[in-house]
Amino acid sequence: MVISYNYNKFWKLLIARKISKTDLRRTTGILPNIMTRPNRDEEVTLETLGQICAVLGVSIGDLVDLTFCEPSNSKSWCSTVERY
Template identity: 45%
Template structure:
């Protein structure tokens, strides 16, 4: 599975919220933002904290893509 947080980055730009402001509002660490920047998975608790700050849902910030393997 791949995790894509591009929806979150776009929403932050649209709402003029910096990553620093998001960190302060949610209490998440810079390391978590770095993981998200590399499209790595983060905990549901982290995603919930992020959704509360700008009042959004998981679908607004995250896209999960199933990897297709060929034989």
């Protein structure tokens, strides 16, 4: 099973609240290299997401979408997809 992460809701929330990534990073104490992971739609730890949620007053589902899929044997893309 392959899990992919999409942080579009996170970026839209920051834009809507006029919060820069730098300001959020400084407020939460998250290291700069950790803040680049959502830019690349990479996995972010629950601890980090929890820190962000606490500062923004939201839940994890308000920040990230997860996609679970089973890779196809003969294709490079997923054959079945479930989003949460």
